[in-house]
Amino acid sequence: MTPAARLAAAIELLDEIEATHRPADQVASFYFKGRRYIGSKDRRAVAETVWRVLRRKARIDWWLEFLGHPHDARARVFADLAFEGGELKPELFDGAHSAPKPGKEERRLFDQLKGKDIFNRDMPTWVKGEFPEWLTPRLDALWGETMLREVAAMRDEAPLDLRVNTLKATREEALIALKKEGIAAEPCPLSPLGLRLKSRVALVQVQAWRNGLIEVQDEGSQLVALVADARPGMAVVDYCAGAGGKTLALAAAMQNKGRLVACDVAEWRVDKAQERLRRNGVHNVTRRVISGESDKWIKRSAGSYDRVLVDAPCTGTGTWRRNPDAKWQLTETDLLELVERQRAILDSAARLTKPGGLLVYATCSILPEENEKRVEAFLADHPDYVARPIPELWAELAGTPCPVAGPWLRLSPLSHGTDGFFAAVMQKKAEES
Numbered sequence: 225m226t227p228a229a230r231l232a233a234a235i236e237l238l239d240e241i242e243a244t245h246r247p248a249d250q251v252a253s254f255y256f257k258g259r260r261y262i263g264s265k266d267r268r269a270v271a272e273t274v275w276r277v278l279r280r281k282a283r284i285d286w287w288l289e290f291l292g293h294p295h296d297a298r299a300r301v302f303a304d305l306a307f308e309g310g311e312l313k314p315e316l317f318d319g320a321h322s323a324p325k326p327g328k329e330e331r332r333l334f335d336q337l338k339g340k341d342i343f344n345r346d347m348p349t350w351v352k353g354e355f356p357e358w359l360t361p362r363l364d365a366l367w368g369e370t371m372l373r374e375v376a377a378m379r380d381e382a383p384l385d386l387r388v389n390t391l392k393a394t395r396e397e398a399l400i401a402l403k404k405e406g407i408a409a410e411p412c413p414l415s416p417l418g419l420r421l422k423s424r425v426a427l428v429q430v431q432a433w434r435n436g437l438i439e440v441q442d443e444g445s446q447l448v449a450l451v452a453d454a455r456p457g458m459a460v461v462d463y464c465a466g467a468g469g470k471t472l473a474l475a476a477a478m479q480n481k482g483r484l485v486a487c488d489v490a491e492w493r494v495d496k497a498q499e500r501l502r503r504n505g506v507h508n509v510t511r512r513v514i515s516g517e518s519d520k521w522i523k524r525s526a527g528s529y530d531r532v533l534v535d536a537p538c539t540g541t542g543t544w545r546r547n548p549d550a551k552w553q554l555t556e557t558d559l560l561e562l563v564e565r566q567r568a569i570l571d572s573a574a575r576l577t578k579p580g581g582l583l584v585y586a587t588c589s590i591l592p593e594e595n596e597k598r599v600e601a602f603l604a605d606h607p608d609y610v611a612r613p614i615p616e617l618w619a620e621l622a623g624t625p626c627p628v629a630g631p632w633l634r635l636s637p638l639s640h641g642t643d644g645f646f647a648a649v650m651q652k653k654a655e656e657s
C-alpha cells in the first residue's frame with residue numbers, strides 16, 4: 225500500500241467504527257476480511273493509527289472543538305499526525321477520491337496542533353482520562369486522588385497474556401516451546417500459569433498455540449478462574465461461559481476429570497467454545513444453552529454443584545485497554561440495566577451450589593455497583609452463604625503474593641498490571657445435620 229492508501233484506509237475504518245454500535249475490533253476484522261489485498265504489514269500500520277486515535281479520541285476532540293474544527297475521522301487523523309510530530313507530506317495524498325489533498329482549513333488545523341502536547345490543563349478530568357463524563361462521580365468516589373493515574377493506566381495498550389494449558393504442558397515447557405519459535409515471554413507475576421509476551425504476535429501462526437499449549441487470557445481473568453478452586457472429580461458450572469475463556473482454565477484445573485457444564489444464553493457464543501475446547505484437549509465439558517433464569521435445567525440441578533462460577537455480563541469498564549471505543553457507547557441506563565441483570569443471574573446461579581460448595585461472582589468491571597455492592601446485597605439476601613476472603617484462600621490457590629488485602633479480588637491495570645477484574649468467593653453453608 226502507498227502511504228496515501230494507508231492513511232485513507234485508517235480514515236475509512238474510523239468512519240466505519242463511528243457509524244456502528246459494534247465493537248471496533250469486530251468492525252476492523254470485517255473491514256480487513258473484505259480487503260484481502262491489504263497485506264499484514266499494511267494492516268498493522270492502519271490498525272496502529274486507528275487504535276492510537278481511538279485511545280486519544282476525547283483529547284483530540286477537545287482540541288478540534290477548541291479550534292472550531294468539525295470532529296470527523298479525517299480531522300482526527302490529521303490531529304493525531306500533528307501530535308505524533310508528523311508532516312503533511314505530499315505522498316500522503318495522491319489526489320484520488322479517498323485521499324484528496326488537504327484544504328486550507330485542514331492545513332491550518334495541522335499547523336495549530338503540530339508540536340503541541342496533547343494534554344491541556346484546561347481539559348476536564350474526563351477528557352484527560354478518556355472516559356465518559358457521566359462516570360466522573362463514580363470514579364472519583366472509587367479512586368479519589370489516584371483517579372487520574374488509574375485511568376491513565378487504562379488508556380495504555382494491554383500486554384498480550386497467555387495461560388499455559390496444564391493439560392498439555394508446564395509453564396517451563398511452554399516457555400521453551402515459545403522460545404524455539406523465536407517468541408520471548410516471561411512469567412506473569414500473579415498467575416502461576418501466566419506468560420506475558422514481550423511483543424505482539426499473530427498466534428494463529430504459532431505452533432504452541434495451534435497445539436493447545438497456550439491460550440490467550442488476561443492475567444486477571446486467569447486469577448478469576450483460579451479462585452474458583454475447581455478440582456479434579458468435582459461437579460462445576462461455568463454459568464456465563466460465553467466462548468469458554470474461563471471454562472478452559474477450569475477444565476485444566478480439573479485435569480479433565482469430573483463434570484464441567486458451560487452454559488450461556490447465547491448459543492453462538494457457546495458454539496464458538498467448541499473449537500477452543502478441542503484445541504486445548506478438553507473433554508469433560510458439556511455445553512448447555514439456557515433460556516434464562518427460568519430454564520428448567522437450573523431447577524432440576526439445584527444443589528448439585530461443588531463450584532459455580534458466575535462471570536456476569538457487565539459494563540466491561542475493566543477492559544478499556546483492549547476496547548478503547550466501547551466506553552463511549554456505554555450509558556448510565558446500560559449500567560442500571562446490567563446491575564439488575566447481574567442480580568437476577570447471581571440469584572439464579574446460586575440455586576446450583578451444593579451445601580459446602582463455592583459460588584464465585586466475577587465481572588470485568590471496575591464499578592462497585594456491579595461488584596462489591598452486588599455481592600454485599602446478595603449476602604444480605606442469602607444468609608445461607610458466607611464470604612470466603614481472598615487472602616485466606618490465596619496461598620493455597622496461587623502461591624504468589626496475594627494482590628489484595630480486602631475480602632474480594634479487585635484488580636486494576638495501575639495496581640496489578642491486569643485488566644480491571646472483580647471476583648468474590650462465597651461458600652454455601654453446609655446443611656445442619
Ligand SMILES: C[S@@+](CC[C@H](N)C(=O)[O-])C[C@H]1O[C@@H](n2cnc3c(N)ncnc32)[C@H](O)[C@@H]1O
Binds near residue numbers: 467468487488
Ligand atoms: C463476561 S461474558 C463471559 C465471558 C466468558 N466467561 C469468558 O471467560 O470468556 C458474560 C456472558 O454472560 C452471558 N449471559 C448474559 N445473560 C445471561 C444469562 N441470563 N444467563 C447466563 N448467561 C448470560 C453472555 O452471553 C456472555 O457470554
